[in-house]
Amino acid sequence: METRRKLVLWISVLMACLTNSWVEAAPVKIRFDGCKPGRVMGGQGEIGPLMHCCPPMPTGPIVDFVPVRNMSKPLRVRKALQCLEGEELEIYVEKLRKAYAIMRSFPDDDPRSLEQHRRVHCAHSTGAFNCEGQGVDIHFGWLFYPFHRFFLYFHERMLQTFLGDPDFTLHFWNWDNAGQGGCGKPGDIIPPMYADRNHRSTYHLSRSNRTYDPELVVDLWVDAWNETRLPGGFSKEVTKARNLETMHWSMITMKDAPAGYSGRVYRAGYPRVTPYVGAGTLEVSAHGALHKWVGIDMDDFSFAAGDPLFYPHHENIDRLWDVWHNLSPNNTYPTDPDFLDAEFLFYDENLVLRRMWARDTLDMTNFGYTYEAVDNVEWLTQGKGDAGVAPPADEMPGYLDDLSASDGKKERSFLLRRLRE
């Protein structure tokens, strides 16, 4: 009798464990409670100082957010920055400066401030949020595109509110355009409206001195996490050719890419991984290279979103996600429920904390915007080399000193002191 009861008990324990392991797969859900300081991930694992980036707790209830297109309004068009001209350019730059001046004027703990935008991105990059015992990182996996699409959307919505202009549209840095596609102007140099030191609302001190040269072509070929592949050292022609190779590799061939285009499968309770293991092709290459090229704060997940240049950079990533999807019927979004049901939290412009799901990012027209069609003719047809593979060490270029911006360094160390306290 006794042994049979025990046996039944053991069988039910065993069944419970099995059932548990079957239902174990679950989507990542962001929760603000349990948030704690964390560190960014580098090529070799967790690195950097302990960052304190947790957002303030909401004062009211969390409200669900599902984007729905308003069919009686035309889509707002996010345009290529290099193609704006004349009066349109003038009005745009004026609005941009005004909106960022307002964003910078909020206190640091207000979710509308640029500082809180920086911290929100930092928190999602440093394992600050706890999901089933593991710190969450929205980089290096399939949450990369959905997270940033929401992040950009709420950022833009706040800028619209500050301006009292619901049609204001943040335009993109078309850095993959070497000059033949679209309006025929190259997008692979720094957008001048973000590089004007006289207008501090859209400028940021902690950047590499590469950004001081208005004609220096960005280098998309570098490895953002490997100090042996730093930007610079090659002629303009070689740099442009390598950029097209990087784009062709990350958007089309994706040779030797462990996580494919979308990034690794990432469920609740999964430990964090390095970029080489988890990041999709565009994230690990051009995306990271651009962060590295701008340098200093942009080259650090915990500081990057404090530079207004982060947003037009990430809009180009957001645009390329859509371009990739439309390039081939084979380029499908993940259909796994743990991708679709991944849950995010963002404050809206009224300081209401909103809950949203990755599935709702897959049709960007529901957010009311689209991207100007710039044809990608250059990297579609050229750049068929092997940029995804590091060249032999004896072909390594010389490089510019990343930390030569002395005023930039000062601002950064001041920030670090404040955040470590």
Ligand SMILES: *[C@@H]1O[C@H](CO)[C@@H](O)[C@H](O)[C@H]1NC(C)=O
């Ligand atoms: C949809 O857009 C129209 C035209 O701009 C506007 O009048 C209306 O209020 C909008 N509807 C919603 C639900 O926002």
Ligand SMILES: *[C@@H]1O[C@H](CO)[C@@H](O)[C@H](O)[C@H]1NC(C)=O
């Ligand atoms: C940046 O600084 C390095 C080292 O001081 C220098 O060699 C380089 O020419 C500078 N680049 C620009 C674009 O000013």
Ligand SMILES: *[C@@H]1O[C@H](CO)[C@@H](O)[C@H](O)[C@H]1NC(C)=O
């Ligand atoms: C960095 O690049 C060098 C040269 O290509 C390579 O030998 C090394 O393994 C790379 N390091 C990592 C962490 O990938």
Ligand SMILES: *[C@@H]1O[C@H](CO)[C@@H](O)[C@H](O)[C@H]1NC(C)=O
């Ligand atoms: C889609 O994938 C299949 C199977 O790998 C391949 O045969 C086909 O050529 C691909 N289609 C396109 C448009 O790339």
Ligand SMILES: [Cu+2]
């Ligand atoms: Cu990011």
